[in-house]
Amino acid sequence: MSEQAASASADRDVILQIRDLHTYFFTDLGISRALNGVSLDVPAGKVMGVVGESGCGKSVTALSILRLVPRPGRIVRGEIVLHRLDRQGGASQMTTEVRLTDLDPQGREIRSIRGGEIAMIFQEPMTSLNPSYTVGDQIEEAILFHQKVDKAGAEERAVKILDQVGMPNPASLVKRYPHELSGGMRQRAMIAMALSCTPSVLIADEPTTALDVTTEAQILDLMRELQAQIGMTILYITHNLGVVAQMCDTVAVMYLGRVVELSTVDALFYDPKHPYTRALLHSIPHVGSRTKARLEPIRGVVPDPYTSVRGCPFHPRCDMIKPGICDVRVPAPTVGGGDQHQVRCFLYSDLEETIYEG
Amino acid sequence: MKADLSQNELLLDVRGLKKHFPLRHGLFRRSSGAVRAVDGIDFFVRKGETLGLVGESGCGKTTAGRTIMRLLAPTGGEIRFNDPRLGWVNLEKMTRKELLKVRPNMQIIFQDPFSSLDPRMTVERIIAEPLVINRVAHGQELKDRVAELLRVVGMRPEYMSRYPHAFSGGQRQRLGIARALALNPRLIVCDEAVSALDVSIQAQVLNLLEDLQSDFDLTYLFIAHDLSVVEHISDRVAVMYVGKLVELAKTDELYYQPRHPYTEALMAAVPKPDPRRRDRPIRLPGEVASAANPPSGCYFHPRCRYAQAQCSKETPQLDEISPGHWVSCHLAKGLQLRGILA
Numbered sequence: 254m255s256e257q258a259a260s261a262s263a264d265r266d267v268i269l270q271i272r273d274l275h276t277y278f279f280t281d282l283g284i285s286r287a288l289n290g291v292s293l294d295v296p297a298g299k300v301m302g303v304v305g306e307s308g309c310g311k312s313v314t315a316l317s318i319l320r321l322v323p324r325p326g327r328i329v330r331g332e333i334v335l336h337r338l339d340r341q342g343g344a345s346q347m348t349t350e351v352r353l354t355d356l357d358p359q360g361r362e363i364r365s366i367r368g369g370e371i372a373m374i375f376q377e378p379m380t381s382l383n384p385s386y387t388v389g390d391q392i393e394e395a396i397l398f399h400q401k402v403d404k405a406g407a408e409e410r411a412v413k414i415l416d417q418v419g420m421p422n423p424a425s426l427v428k429r430y431p432h433e434l435s436g437g438m439r440q441r442a443m444i445a446m447a448l449s450c451t452p453s454v455l456i457a458d459e460p461t462t463a464l465d466v467t468t469e470a471q472i473l474d475l476m477r478e479l480q481a482q483i484g485m486t487i488l489y490i491t492h493n494l495g496v497v498a499q500m501c502d503t504v505a506v507m508y509l510g511r512v513v514e515l516s517t518v519d520a521l522f523y524d525p526k527h528p529y530t531r532a533l534l535h536s537i538p539h540v541g542s543r544t545k546a547r548l549e550p551i552r553g554v555v556p557d558p559y560t561s562v563r564g565c566p567f568h569p570r571c572d573m574i575k576p577g578i579c580d581v582r583v584p585a586p587t588v589g590g591g592d593q594h595q596v597r598c599f600l601y602s603d604l605e606e607t608i609y610e611g
Numbered sequence: 612m613k614a615d616l617s618q619n620e621l622l623l624d625v626r627g628l629k630k631h632f633p634l635r636h637g638l639f640r641r642s643s644g645a646v647r648a649v650d651g652i653d654f655f656v657r658k659g660e661t662l663g664l665v666g667e668s669g670c671g672k673t674t675a676g677r678t679i680m681r682l683l684a685p686t687g688g689e690i691r692f693n694d695p696r697l698g699w700v701n702l703e704k705m706t707r708k709e710l711l712k713v714r715p716n717m718q719i720i721f722q723d724p725f726s727s728l729d730p731r732m733t734v735e736r737i738i739a740e741p742l743v744i745n746r747v748a749h750g751q752e753l754k755d756r757v758a759e760l761l762r763v764v765g766m767r768p769e770y771m772s773r774y775p776h777a778f779s780g781g782q783r784q785r786l787g788i789a790r791a792l793a794l795n796p797r798l799i800v801c802d803e804a805v806s807a808l809d810v811s812i813q814a815q816v817l818n819l820l821e822d823l824q825s826d827f828d829l830t831y832l833f834i835a836h837d838l839s840v841v842e843h844i845s846d847r848v849a850v851m852y853v854g855k856l857v858e859l860a861k862t863d864e865l866y867y868q869p870r871h872p873y874t875e876a877l878m879a880a881v882p883k884p885d886p887r888r889r890d891r892p893i894r895l896p897g898e899v900a901s902a903a904n905p906p907s908g909c910y911f912h913p914r915c916r917y918a919q920a921q922c923s924k925e926t927p928q929l930d931e932i933s934p935g936h937w938v939s940c941h942l943a944k945g946l947q948l949r950g951i952l953a
Binding site: 306307435436437438465466467468469470471473474492493494495496497498499501518519521522523532533534536537538539540541543545547548549550551554555 | 840843866
């Protein structure tokens with residue numbers, strides 16, 4: 254079909270391809286379907302935002318990519334493909350494909366990818382740094398594991414990368430422990446650690462949520478600058494629509510384990526299609542808009558993860574519901590408003606998804 | 612800083628409020644200085660208004676809120692509260708026992724809806740507790756009052772016999788609000804009351820707070836670090852930096868025509884939810900000063916891009932530079948600063 258041809262030609266620009274990903278948690282209370290068919294093409298060299306409320310599956314998507322889904326969770330279906338950049342082959346030539354979903358989560362290959370080709374920054378810089386090792390040791394560990402350098406070379410590289418992320422006095426900083434640093438500096442150290450092996454993909458999971466607004470602005474500025482310099486791909490996970498507007502090129506909106514809308518950042522804010530995206534935008538105060546309009550909350554709550562909603566997962570909270578359709582059938586992702594803009598909603602198409610009951 | 616307000620319009624009047632935490636070291640716990648968490652702040656709150664109190668972590672906004680509530684004993688200064696029955700009282704002078712008479716009129720809502728409700732108490736007991744302690748109601752009347760409070764915050768009275776763990780973050784925050792409302796207070800201190808909530812739930816709780824304010828004639832001291840939320844809910848906003856107020860003005864004035872360089876930097880840093888408006892932040896060199904060892908002169912001067920020699924020597928006072936607009940900056944009159952739109 255034409256879809257095949259289209260995806261083949263798009264391969265060149267896609268670095269990470271997620272297809273119909275299902276990650277479930279098998280708990281004593283029942284099965285929690287954290288990811289319920291996530292499909293996403295992450296464009297190379299761009300910043301893609303992933304937004305949604307708690308429990309929508311943003312972080313599980315990140316953990317699935319790195320094969321770090323904790324037990325009792327497991328990827329039950331779907332695939333994640335990394336299009337590996339051939340670094341010798343000149344300008345952005347993708348040569349090999351690595352099917353991350355086929356790898357042994359404890360195996361040698363995924364471990365060389367983690368922190369090497371795909372790095373991650375976590376929300377809590379306090380808990381993701383080891384308090385009993387110096388900042389330098391922790392950055393050097395990654396460098397020594399992934400690159401062919403000796404201890405002195407690794408330290409040199411650590412100092413250089415700390416300098417690059419705007420840390421004052423990097424040479425003395427490598428000898429300090431995480432508790433000696435402020436929140437903003439710890440997050441910079443985390444970014445330095447993530448960047449130390451020049452990854453092609455950086456997954457940032459709420460990297461500024463715990464920070465103050467002036468520090469957040471500096472970290473965002475730094476990440477944008479580094480992204481432009483190095484040309485890496487960033488998958489930016491956040492619930493903050495302000496940060497999305499400032500950081501991202503494209504955005505995926507998630508709801509209950511599915512991507513419900515995928516578009517450019519401009520279209521997301523100026524021409525949102527999915528009723529959930531629209532509702533999200535109406536529910537936040539727009540700072541600096543001079544309007545004191547009443548906020549419009551989304552009615553109801555996100556359903557608990559153990560119950561599966563029949564039909565479109567958003568229909569119980571949707572104001573545009575078409576009875577007899579939305580509460581029975583699940584919409585498939587459809588293209589609407591330019592090929593960049595995808596939406597899963599029966600308002601735009603009758604395309605239906607075949608439901609996987611696993 | 613009285614402007615031309617009659618005392619009757621005010622509900623709270625704070626003057627020179629200080630809260631220092633002593634630092635002790637060594638075997639004999641000798642005092643070796645203090646963390647000046649709140650270091651002399653002045654402001655008033657009008658009846659029925661919402662005063663936002665913003666600042667970054669460690670600036671003393673939570674300590675200020677708790678000291679005003681007398682959950683902490685102030686080190687110095689005055690906290691005057693206009694009690695509907697007792698008239699103006701000085702909270703800082705009151706004993707525990709005397710405070711009991713004023714407490715029903717001032718309540719607090721906490722940030723964390725998970726740790727601020729006792730997991731071993733039912734919803735009924737949590738909300739009834741203030742009513743029981745103050746002997747306001749008992750028996751069926753008490754139950755009816757709890758049911759009514761639950762309805763007021765948009766929850767079903769049938770939930771009364773459940774425990775907090777059965778509720779989501781947003782619902783728990785509603786329970787915290789119901790408890791704060793139980794004694795029909797005049798002043799509610801909201802300490803990061805919506806910060807832990809998802810955006811759609813945050814909108815529900817903000818709307819609820821606005822409705823309750825008009826229905827019950829409430830006054831809020833709204834402490835938060837999220838400048839978008841504060842702009843939305845506040846009539847006036849006060850900005851704190853290292854234990855001091857640096858600026859206080861009507862919300863629009865503060866956001867669009869800030870007069871303090873720190874406020875300007877805050878406004879530039881807010882991530883605006885508009886991809887067509889991407890501005891670069893103002894780089895603040897260094898870190899927030901330590902409240903245990905603040906710099907000389909203006910506490911902001913080491914990070915201020917406008918700082919001059921005077922700023923490191925003299926401590927600026929909070930002056931009213933135009934009606935209702937207070938700024939603590941030597942250079943305030945001469946600076947042209949960017950607001951949130953610029």
